[in-house]
Amino acid sequence: MTSLTHLDAAGAANMVDVAEKKVTSRVATAEGKISLNAKAMSEVLSQQNKKGDVISVARIAGIMAxxxxxTLIPLCHTLLLSKVKIEFDVQPHNGQILVSSMVKCEGKTGVEMEALTAVSVACLTLFDMCKAVDPNMIISDIKALTKQGGKSGDWQHKNET
Known part of the structure; x- marks a missing residue:
């Protein structure tokens, strides 16, 4: 069982020791989307949602996440993030909001989980703020898009060009 990085020799959960790894610049991006009905979309676009400015609140939630x-994902290392950027591509023509994140740090381990968590929580916040108007929203297609830095080098999602 020692070939699995998050299990010790006895099979118990184990946080990977990164003490000997080099500090390098790390960047990761992720995206996801939420599909919502026309009324909810209209409220988002006009900033008429009863809970407030849906996009601004979701952006802050993503950054905080x-x-x-x-503290949310077991065995993840605490990282000193230097930048978190959350963007929203509101697409009223197809009833979707595409949420993307970019996370940066100088560290010994990557920031893919931070980028994915940011997108996930931003989408959940959109859902929470719009659920009174559209309880049938669908959050989907959350994925890591890219990662840069570290020993294993750069990576890009196979469907991204």
Missing amino acids: AKQTS
Whole structure:
């Protein structure tokens, strides 16, 4: 069982020791989407949602979530993030909001989980703020898009060009 990095020799959960790894610049991006009905979309676009500015609140939630990833995901390392950026591509023509994140740090381990957590929580916040108008929203297609830095080098999702 010692070939699995998050299990010790006895098979118990184990946080990977990164003490000997080099500090390098790390960047990761992720995206996801939420599908919502026309009324909910209209409220988002006109900023008429009863709970407030849906996009601004979701952006702050995503940033906060990235900073809290190590408290949410077991065995993740605490990282000193230097940048978290959350963007929203509101697409009223197809009833979707595409949420993307970019997370950066100088560290010994990557920030893919932070980028994914940011997108996930931003989408969940959109859902929470719009659920009174559309309880049938669908959050989907959350995925890591890219990672840069570290020993294993750069990576890009196979469907991204």
